[in-house]
Amino acid sequence: MSTSFSRARRRNMGIAATAVAFVVFILPFLFTFLMAVKTKKEAALFLFSWPSEWHFWANLTEVIKARNYMLLLAYFNSTVITVAAVAGLVVFGAMVGYVLQRRPSGWNRVIYAGVLMGLMVPPAVVPTIWVLQGLGLFKTIHGMVLIQVAYGLAFSVLLYRSFIGTIPRDLDEAAIIDGAKPLAIFFKVILPLLKPVTVTLIVVQSIAIFNDFTNPLYYLPGKDNVTVQLTLFNFQSQFQSQFNLLFMNILLVTIPPLLVFIFFNRQIVAGMTAGAVKG
């Protein structure tokens, strides 16, 4: 009796959860997709309806060709920024976290305070632009990479530092006895063991950086420097908006982060709980 009740209850809860997930995650995606295949006129009505005519290919090619293939350039720029920035975040975050965790020094406190400040203090746009201009990095891709590394470093240092605390110091010492120099210890022993955190960081940060809208808008103006999120402006203006193309653009921009997420999904959960229990 009680088991059948709890089974029914469990089934109902499952259905409810699926329904909520559907509304929150699938419906917007479906709406985007349907809008993306409509004609300009039909899309302007903004209805959640089945398209009367399918214009998938027509819209797709138009979006890609718009403004002299700007979307492809944007993909290239965004990919370069994302890959370079995430690589920097992983290597520097792990290095700083390693040194902070392993080497006892009076400076550690100061550096750690600096790291926490990086998390708490909101970045100021105008002074950052002055600094970039002073260094000749304003409106450059590598300047943008440095900005993204700077904004994300505090988080990755914290994540790595606490995880490195769970790696026994004996491993470092065994490597020292085996004749490893500090860089070899870090790259051959410590960094491979950080894989769970690294995967988490790659997913979280690459999605954030790829989808970043405001930072490229401030620090990377100029039509050669366009990133994917900024291409959304192509089809939206004060007097005329082409919503079918806008939504097709959104669809195209959403796909890469989605792939990253699906691909690494399992490891993220492992990374979030890594170090919680001794494995």
Add this chain to the structure above:
Amino acid sequence: MTASSSSVVLKNLAKSFGAVDIIKGIDLVIEPGEFCVFVGPSGCGKSTLLRLISGLEEATSGTIEIAGRVVTDAEPSERGIAMVFQSYALYPHLTVRQNIGFGLSLAKRPKAEIEAKVQAAASVLQLGPLLDRKPKALSGGQRQRVAIGRAMVRDPAVFLLDEPLSNLDAALRAQMRIELTDLHKKLGATMIYVTHDQVEAMTMADKIVVLNAGRIEQVGSPMELYNHPVSPFVAGFIGSPKMNLITGPAAAALGCTTYGIRPEHLDLSTTEGQWQGRIRHVERLGAESVLYLQTEAMGELVIRLPGQDCPAPGSIAFVTPRAGRSFRF
């Protein structure tokens, strides 16, 4: 695989952490090929002493010579030593083969040479079928052997072993004691072994160094330490069950500050003897029995008897120390 054995000489070696002196001036000579055991209670500095020899800790003063060369300021990898850690410290992301060959591959040795050395070590330690496994797929004893294999391929002049058996269960520990002793004979290398377990020290060592609070209490062969301890500390530390050590007026009456007699050197009788007491507790181990006798003259005495026949708890008994077997400190 033959490792060239070498001597280790410590001269007035000291180590302080801040204001705390951990090692307080140690002079010691370890002969080539010797199996030397550092033994002592927790916190006596035995692990620190080993880490000083390995180079993982820097000496505050004094010198360390390995194979006739002063290595006090040398890098650990340049001292000709290899170390086996208590936790084994195997690299979890590498296979057994890569773990054993790690040092050689860091030194950029040719692949064939690495493979040959790994195979040689694996055959000595019977690790052949496990070479492609990761450490987490190994049992405790197997991990232990991998850790020893990693030390062997370095062809070290001196092996340093830091409580290598303390993570194993009792049965495996007894087996590994014999395996390690065999390995020492086979390799002929100098080995320095740290333990807090006096049984390991007694069964494996050529030379035991008893440490207490950062100083050497006594150095000698196991039987020297058993038969001629120089201090109550050594007398109490070597031997199991521990020696009866009596202080206070009872010892003063016998003309010393501490009177010591081993449990196996007390003869029990139900009719007559030097000290009378009541049996408080009996531990029967089968081959031998351990009695706790509450006496008026000497306080509690522990007595070890062969066999299983002994008086019941609560009965009155007499004990007599065997002539020439007592110690006066």
